[in-house]
Amino acid sequence: MFKTTILFFITALAEITGCFLPWLWLRKGGSAWLLLPAALSLALFVWLLTLHPAASGRVYAAYGGVYVVTALLWLRFVDGVKLSLYDWLGATVAFCGMMIIVAGWGRA
Structure with missing residues (x-):
């Protein structure tokens, strides 16, 4: 589960x-030149999603929990916005959801 996370x-x-x-x-x-690394980054994103062994719907569902946590960390460290208790609570719930889904891979 660590490698997946x-x-x-x-x-x-x-x-x-x-x-x-x-x-x-x-x-x-x-600069419009920012679109080039953006496109490369999105291509990398798509490729990385294909590295998981589970069915695509399960991968997307589990990924959503980590995306929530990552987006909030981006908000804190890139945008400089202080996170609220509700942000942290929501991130915790989303991350736990991801762990539950991943724990079930191979058991379905």
């Missing part, structure tokens, strides 16, 4: 980066 976090970083760079271009006046 780490892979999910790397996948989430690739997805968030791939979406953040065009946002910088469109909303913050960044």
